[in-house]
Amino acid sequence: MSEEKTGLIEGADGKTRCFWHANLPDYLAYHDNEWGRPVVDDKRLFEKLCLEGFQSGLSWLTILRKRENFREAFAGFDFEQVARFTEEDVERLLGNAGIVRHGGKIRSTINNARRAIELCEQEGSLARYFWRHEPGLEERPEKLDYATLRTLGKTEVSTRVSKDLKKRGWTFVGPTTVYAFMQAMGLVNDHIEGCAMRTEVEAERQRFRRPA
Incomplete structure (x- = not known):
């Protein structure tokens, strides 16, 4: 069956994986080493949510290939620092050809940094907040094949988190953006059945210590 039917693609190493990385080296490395693996670091959580906002209307590969530029431009996504950005910083970032120069998304990142500080004060950390929204087994499909995955652009959980x-x-945090964030940060394991990484990622999720 074709990858359009199965959602799987074979790599040069003979392993079968989710097809979306298209065997591009940087995208393949992201698929194997990052996507779906649980994250507890607040800066990485903040970074990913912001970059998902920047991705809106674009491909994730575009953002991935600019990620180091984004990190340099936004102080490593240290939200304590980004929260202090001023209109001068906005103008500086609008002139930075290495990132996506979208005024609304730039200002959203600064706004969300301020909201992140507030959320940490209220919840203890971003990790505590997001991981308490990890879907339970009853909220996940019994079998994750490609046809099922295609229906999961957003879920009841991502819609609930988005509204909150x-x-x-927070801005630029619609249900689809939040679900993509959940997939990438390991709150769900959306490597489909037959992907070589699915079992490995699930084992890592099982070992992972959720924030108290």
Whole structure:
């Protein structure tokens, strides 16, 4: 069966994986080493949520290939520092050809850094907040094949988290953006059945110590 039917693709190493990385070296490394593996570091969580916002209307590969530029431009996504950015910083970033020069998304990142500080004060950390929204088994499909994955652009959980974040003043955090964040940060394992990474990622999720 074709990859369009199965959602799987064979790599040069003979392993079968989710097809979306298209065997491009940088995308393949992201698929194997990052996507779906649980993250507890607040800076990485903040970074990913911001970059998912920048991705809106673009491909993740575009953002991935600019990620180091984004990190340099946004102080390593240290939200304590980004929260202090001013309009001068916005103008500086609008002139930075290494990132996505979108005024609304740049200002959203600065706004969300301020909201992240507030969320940490209220919840203890970003990790504690996001991981308490990890879907339970009853909220996940019994079998994750490609056809099922295609229906999961957003879920009840991502919609609930999106609404809560928006109430707290966050922007560019729609349900689809939040679900993509959950997939990448390991709150769900969306490597489909037959992907060589699925079992490995699930084992890592099982060993992972959730924030108290």
